[in-house]
Amino acid sequence: MAVRVFLSTVLRRYVEGYDGETGISLEPRNLETVRDICLHLAIPSEKIKLAMVNGRNVSLDHGIQDGDRVGLFPPVGGG
Numbered sequence: 001m002a003v004r005v006f007l008s009t010v011l012r013r014y015v016e017g018y019d020g021e022t023g024i025s026l027e028p029r030n031l032e033t034v035r036d037i038c039l040h041l042a043i044p045s046e047k048i049k050l051a052m053v054n055g056r057n058v059s060l061d062h063g064i065q066d067g068d069r070v071g072l073f074p075p076v077g078g079g
Contacts, residue, residue, distance in 0.1 A: 001066035
């Protein structure tokens with residue numbers, strides 16, 4: 001089974017050919033934490049403001065398991 005990763009807005013530019021509807025499927029063999037996913041996808045951790053696993057807010061050091069759904073979100077700017 002795989003981990004399904006969904007990227008929000010500007011984070012999508014880090015993954016060539018990213019499809020916002022289906023996300024990206026990763027095998028969790030060498031990916032133990034959300035931070036490992038960021039490193040694997042070459043997304044700098046400082047670009048992540050919010051990480052969610054299965055709909056729950058988690059830290060980047062949160063462990064992942066087969067079948068998890070991971071969402072990564074950047075800081076929101078504006079005024």
